Amino acid sequence: MIDVRSVRKEFADIEAVKEVSLHVARGSIYGLLGSNGAGKTTLLKMLAGIYKQDRGDIFIGGEPVFENTNVKQKLLFLPDALYFFPQATIRQMAQFYRDLYPSWSEERFTRLQEAFPLALDKKIHRMSKGMQRQAAFWLAFSVKPEVMILDEPLDGLDAVMRQKVKNLLVQEVAERQMTVIISSHNLREVEDLCDHIGILHQGEIVLEKEMDELKTDVHKIQVAFRGGIPSSFLTGLDAVYKEQRGSVLLCIVRGQKEKVEAYIHQFEPVIFDVLPLTLEEIFVYEMGGVGYAIENILV
Amino acid sequence: MRSKIFSYNRSLVMQNVRNVGWIGIVHLLLLFAAIPLRMLMIYTNQKNGYSPVIRNVFELSNAFQGMIAFTVPVLLAIFVFRYLQTKRSVDYMHSLPLRRETLFWQQMLFGVLLLVIPVIVTMLVAALLCQLPIENMHISAGDLVWWTGEMLLMELFVFSASVLVGMLTGISVLQGVFAYILFLFPAGISVLILMNMRYMLSGFSADYYLSANLERIVPFVRFVELVDKPLAAFEMVRYALAVVVCCVLSIWLYKRRHSEAAGQAIAFPVLQPVFSFGVTFCFMLVGGLYFGETQRSIGWILFGYVAFSLVGFFIASAIIEKTWRIFHRWKEYAIFIVAIMVVGSFTRFDITGYEKRQPALSDIKRVYFGESVYQFERQAEENYISYVQSDQFLQTTQNIKNVYAFHRQLIEDRPTPFAFGENIRSVVIGYVLKNGEKMVRTYSIPIDEYKPFYEAIMESREYKHNYYLLLQDNVSPIRQITLRTETKTVQIADPKQIESFLAVLKTELKEEPFTEMISPIDEWGTIELLQSDGGQMQLSWKKSYARIDAWLKQHGLLSKARVTADDVAYAIVVKNDARTPLYDLVENPKFVKELETRTDVLRITDKRQLDECLQKASSYETKSRYIIAFYRTAHSEPEWHVMDEETLPSLIRKQLP
Incomplete structure (x- = not known):
């Protein structure tokens, strides 16, 4: 659904996005992770047709997005800094969206009022930050877009509202095969939501994985041998991390679980456990090579 | 089904009405205040007997309408495209x-x-009010339509130009500032460049180019003039064309403009150097002009160039970078300096040969010689005839040669453009070639050094003939002559006397040396010639006209016509070594009072000597070494004059060396 090919974008003398390619399939939720200034917002604004990329191509549903009304009618972008017309009420904004998006559903708009307890005729500017975001989601869901691009969308929402919005998103994806790309600097926030994850660091995608694949491909193991660690033990393993605690060797390895287990059994370990791994840990180990203070990315 | 376009329009229009609609209301209210309200005010004022003549709508409130036409559209352009200038809204x-x-x-x-709507509504209301019986108001339906057209054209021009500026910048405040700069820019830069060229090129005639109605290209000035001069067809086409060009350019730029330009001083990075170097250049020219006109020395001008260009560069860079810390950009300034030095030296060392250019003598049809350039182009407008015409075209071979030789000399001497003072005179030399081409040069030169050149030209028959209207053949007969001085007036009405007086006067004019033409010792008064066609000619009655004196004496009119030695009781001559200006001395009551009792002064009572003093006393120069006071009777208020050292009577020279 979303196809990004070798896209670059420069601002003055800063290269905000360099050579990014990614693909998001229809009906999937793609989490774009990265620290502040990684280039997430820039990339999303290019996807939304706001910025024009300096190089590369962006296709949504097979069509270039920039200045393409057809594509943009099916696409909704929710920026991190929200904008509403000065002095506008939700009712007025709804009228505006109704005129602009053919897919607007009046029925859905009415139904969603239950989820978002906001006054229709109150000026949006007078509302709190969290309420403004609710209003934005209310309008966005009522448009029933095919693609939703969300930039740090959960900021400012309380825990209950967060869950509600997530549920709505998942529901839309399940029911209508909506495609979502969602950015965050907080992995935990979107961990339960996304089926794909990409990490953007200094304008480049340093990691792109399917969520399931991530969890099955990396293993944390704990082994101990009777006369110390055999010298050839590590050579046959793709270890991204190792740590020796007394006679116990703790390491994180990549590879198919069965193969790894078979390999280790050859050495007849005294202790051998495969430990559970959090998503966060996976990233920490995956990204060790990038030389970045990983904690900052994942909070 | 509603058309898509229509529904888009409706939603956006609603937003616009909510956010920008107030400007339309303000526009309407201002126009109401400027026109219908003004008409009502004049109507009610009639009772008080005050009713100005109103010939068209502009005459009702010219400046106020100008203010509306040059503020509302700018404001409107800013607000209508306000969304482009902030990040959130543009995204x-x-x-x-x-x-x-x-x-x-x-x-x-x-x-x-x-x-458009407020202008048309105003026009309709004004049309209704035109039915009121208002004295002296002559506004026809045609005037109203014409006003609507002109007002709209001007407002649309200002609006579209401001929109164009808005596409180039990403800050609303700068959009407003730049819009007004844009309106002034063409005239401003022309003046700056022309004035500065004078410092670079000897003989460059800035006045010649500046005289071409430069103020007409300032739209606001043109608007104010609409009251007397409606837009000509070609001007309407020009403004309409400007509107179209601005719109086309705006949309072209908009399509290429990045959203992220919001908040940037200059929306297109390519234009940033153009902007900063442009500002630097303009500041540099302003600096040069300021110090050139006040200090008149090349050193100060160079200082002005460097100092002001630095300031300009600093300001431009600060605007672009939105910070004062721009010192790291010194390299760009260095590039500017190098570039400007190259261009400057091209001009200064005159690689085009501008200074030395002189047409071939054989190609010249006629030459122009005078003090100012204004007559060079305006020969057609002969509605004003002056009695003395120092700027004129000459066409005798001899005079063409004389002027040519003068110019040749000036090219060789390359007189400094900064000369000024009492003996400096500007000389304008122009050529009209046989193929119709023109060329003009202006110099400021010390008269004394070029005396022979002046003499050859200004004392020539042709020049004199053009110089004094009286010497021309088509002068209608003179009916009466009046000699008028401050205290006396004599009239000559006898045809025979008139004829013989005119003959003497014409001889005086023909024989007059050029020094008397440009800086006479002094004049007794004026000679007024009343013509048979009711016209009047005035000439100055110079002290050097000895033949006139003789004629008056012969006819027993001298003492009736002017002050003579008989009118003066005595005179006191005092030395003024400090060369204090005469007007300062006279203001000092102590000096005036003590004069009669001082011993270091010369008291003249001899009639013959008084007569000589009267002849040579002048009131033009003020800082002379000799001051003379003529007393009509003892202790009366004296008349103050100065004596030129060169023509000082020998008595004074002896007594007061």
Whole structure:
């Protein structure tokens, strides 16, 4: 659904996005992770047709997005800094969206009022930050877009509202095969939501994985041998991390679980456990090579 | 089904009405205040007997209408495209399923409506009010339509130009500032460049180019003039064309403009150097002009160039970078300096040969010689005839040669453009060639050094003939002559006397040396010649006209016509070594009072000597070494004059060395 090919974008003398390619399939939720200034917002604004990329191509549903009304009618972008017309009420904004998006559903708009307890005729500017975001989601869901691009969308929402919005998103994806790309600097926030994850660091995608694949491909193991660690033990393993605690060797390895287990059994370990791994840990180990203070990315 | 375009329009129009609609209301109210209200005010004022003549709508409130036409559209352009200048709104608007073209025309159309509707409503209300019986108000339906057209054209011009500026910048405040700069720019830069060229090129005639109605290209000035001079067809086409060009350029730029330009001083990075170097250059010219006109020395001018260009560069860079800390950009300034030095030296060392250029003598049809350039182009407008014409065209071979030789000499001497003072005179030399080409040069030169050149030209028969209107053949007969001085007046009405007086006067004029033509010792008064066609000619009655004196004496009119030695009891001559200006001395009561009792002064009572003093006393120069006071009777208020050292009577020279 979303196809990004070798896209670059420069601002003055800063290269905000360099050579990014990614693909998001229809009906999937793609989490774009990265620290502040990684280039997430820039990339999303290019996807939304706001910025024009300096190089590369962006296709949504097979069509270039920039200045393409057809594509943009099916696409909704929710920026991190929200904008509403000065002095506008939700009712007025709804009228505006109704005129602009053919897919607007009046029925859905009415139904969603239950989820978002906001006054229709109150000026949006007078509302709190969290309420403004609710209003934005209310309008966005009522448009029933095919693609939703969300930039740090959960900021400012309380825990209950967060869950509600997530549920709505998942529901839309399940029911209508909506495609979502969602950015965050907080992995935990979107961990339960996304089926794909990409990490953007200094304008480049340093990691792109399917969520399931991530969890099955990396293993944390704990082994101990009777006369110390055999010298050839590590050579046959793709270890991204190792740590020796007394006679116990703790390491994180990549590879198919069965193969790894078979390999280790050859050495007849005294202790051998495969430990559970959090998503966060996976990233920490995956990204060790990038030389970045990983904690900052994942909070 | 509603058409898509229509529904887009409706939603955007609603937003515009909410956010920008007030400008339309303000526009309407201002126009109401400027026109219908003004008409009502004049109507009610009639009772008080005050009713100004109003010939067209502009005459009702010219300046006020100008203010409206040059503020409302600028404001409107800023607000209609306000969304482009802040990050959040531009991102939002550009994320919507609307093409930039749709947005642009939508906003333009809305803006145009806010200009057009109030103007038309005002016109209709004014048409109604025209039915009121208002004395001296002559506004026809045609005037109203014409006003509507001109007002709209000007407002649309200001609006579209401001929109164009808005596409080039990403800050609303700068959009306003730049819009006004744009209106002044063509005239301003022309003046700056022309004035500075004078310092670079000897003989460069800035006045010649400046005289070409430069103020007409300042739209605001043109607007104020609409009251007397309606737009000519070619001007209307020009303004209409400007509107179209601005719109086309705006949409072209808008399509290429990045959303992230919001908040940037200059929306297109390519234009940033153009902007900063442009500002630097303009500041440099202003600096040069300021010090050139006040200090008149090349050193100060160079100082002005460097100091002001630095300031300009600093300001431009600060605007672009939005910080004062721009010192790291010194390299760009260095590039500017190098570039400007190259261009400057091209000009200064005159690689085009401008200074030395002189047409071939055989190609010249006629030459122009005078003090100012204004007559060079305006020969057709002969509605004003002056009695003395120092700027004129000459065409005898001898005079063409004389002027040519003078110019040759000036080219060789390359007189400094900074000369000024009492003996400096500006000389303008122009050529009209046989093929119709023209060329003009202006110099400021010390008269004394070029005396022979002046003599050859100004004392020539042809020049004199053109110089004094009286010497021309087509002068209608003189009916009466009046000799008028401060205290006495004599009239000559006898035809025979008139004839013989005129003959003497004409001889005086023909024989007059050029020094008397340009700086006479002094004049007794004026000679007024009343012509048979009712016209009047005035000439100055110079002290050097000895033949006139003789004629008056012969006819027993001298003492009736002017002050003579008989009118003076005595005179006191005092030395003024400090060369204090005469007007300062006279203001000092102590000096005046003590004069009669001082011993270091010369008291003249001899009639013959008084007569000589009267002849040579002058009131033109003020800082002379000798001051003379003529007393009509003892202790009366004296008349103050100065004596020139060169023509000092020998008595004074002896007694007061």
